Amino acid sequence: MTPGIGRTLRQIRHARGKSLTVVAGLAGISPSYLSRLESGDRALDRRSLIVALANALDVAPTEITSGALATPGELDEERSLGAVRLALLAVSMGEPCGEWMPAEALTARVSDVLAAQRDCRYAVVGEALPALIRDLHTALAAGGDQRTLLRLLVLTHVQGTQAWLMDVGAPLDLAWQAATLARHAAERLADDPVAEAASAFGTGFGLLGAGALDLAAQTLAAPRVGTATGEQLQLSGMLALASSLVAAARGDQRERAAALDHATELAERSGDGDAWWFGFGPANVGVWRMSVALEAGEHAEAARIAQSVDPDALPSPTRKAAYWREYGRALARLPKRHEDAVLMLRRAERIAPARIHRHPFMRSVLAELLAKAKRDAVGRELRGMAFRAGLTV
CATH class of the missing domain: 1.10.260.40 (lambda repressor-like DNA-binding domains)
Known part of the structure; x- marks a missing residue:
């Protein structure tokens, strides 16, 4: 195979x-x-x-x-990809053709969509996104509460549109369109360092996915968000975590360690929070440490870190899914831990199937495990996951 x-x-x-x-x-x-x-x-x-x-x-x-990324069949959440693509194209052309409504109503709708994204209810997010994208941009063009609407656009496109597209394995160009729309909104909020930081996080991840590592590092380092408020402190922490992942991809051990230490110090000061729906806090930092170790090829270290993280303390289903996924990814490369890896990945799949079935890294991990699978109960679990991901079994 x-x-x-x-x-x-x-x-x-x-x-x-x-x-x-x-x-x-x-x-x-x-x-x-x-x-x-x-x-x-x-x-x-x-x-x-x-x-x-x-x-x-x-x-x-x-x-x-x-x-x-191309696999046979569709997950429920993927059925909205075409409508989301058309909505992004429409707003990029300045023709959102949405329905006007006041900022208060839009705020409530954004909150509902981000709650569904956090809970890994991706079909719900996909169904709601096209109209929400169009309506937010329609309200902005109509001259409503510009500051509120621009902040909602940054938040929606980073934590809703871009995050959802990445989770369901959509083409990178769509996620990049979302990140670009968030950046344009943040640029119009010239005096809002928190919105700038959220936008930089999304842009940095888009650049990381495209392999533009140096530009991603520059983008994440640019905002001067500060730590004067809880919101600023948590956004600074998220930029530090993203910077550590980029540093690991670049092979910059010093910057990687410095960024992680900075994020850890900020998390100790902030405690568990949820500014801009990032869920920044000590437990989340542990999951990021796992991801950074994996990016550096340190699978045993990632597994060691996993043992120090309490998954029940993680703030949301999406973070729990990330924990089990990264733990399984680490164990997959350790001797005599392949069966444990399958069980960890199966836990992640139960929470968020798309994050296992559609992510290219995870499909590659499943393929490696499949080549070594035994004809036993664990092997059947693995072959089931591989089949659901569209791999040849």
Whole structure:
């Protein structure tokens, strides 16, 4: 089996007419390791390695990752992708064609959508987003409470539109459109450092997904949000966490450690909070530490960190799903822990199926585990997950 991301990698290499030895040498890995990535025996689940391979093949990183997203069938939440795409195109052209309503009513609708996103009710989010996007931009164009509406737009496009698109495995161009709309709204709020920070978080993640690591680092470092209020403190903490992940992808150990230490110190000061729906706090920092360790290829360290995090203390289903997903991802690369990895991933799948079925990293991890699966109860769980993710079983 040559599934998803590995198959795409091999196809690009063949199209470029480059040998395993040449591409592996340019990417800084061995030819045998590259062969195992292409066959699915090893998961391609680190942004830094994807960028290195893309550079070796003279393509954009998204050329490698995008091919892993197409799967047979549809999840319920995916049925709204076309309507969301049309809404984003409409507002980008200045023709939202929505329904006007007062800011108070829009605020309540945004809150409902973000609550559903936090609870991993992605079908509900997808159904509500197209009209909400159009109505928010219609109200802004009509000249209502500009400051409130612009803040709602930043919040909605980062924590609603962009987050939902990433969770359901939509093409990166759609998530980038959402991040761009959030950035434009934040730029009109020139005196609002919190909105600027939220927008920078979304833009930074969009750049990270595209492999623009240096630009992502610059974007996340630009806001001067401060820590004078609880809201500012929590947004500063989220920027520090995102910066640590980018630093890990860049191989910058010093910046990675400094950013994580800063986020930890801010979390100790803030306690668990939910400013701008980020859920920043000590427990959430632990999950981010796992993700950062995984990005650096430190699977044993990520598993060790997981043991120090209480998943019941995490503030939302989406964070719990992230914990079990990252724990499983770590265990998948440790000797004699593959069965435990499957069980962790199954817990994540029960909370948020799309975050297992549609994320290219997780599909790659499932493929690696599948190649080693036994014909037992755990193997059946794994094959069920792989089938639901659209992999050949």
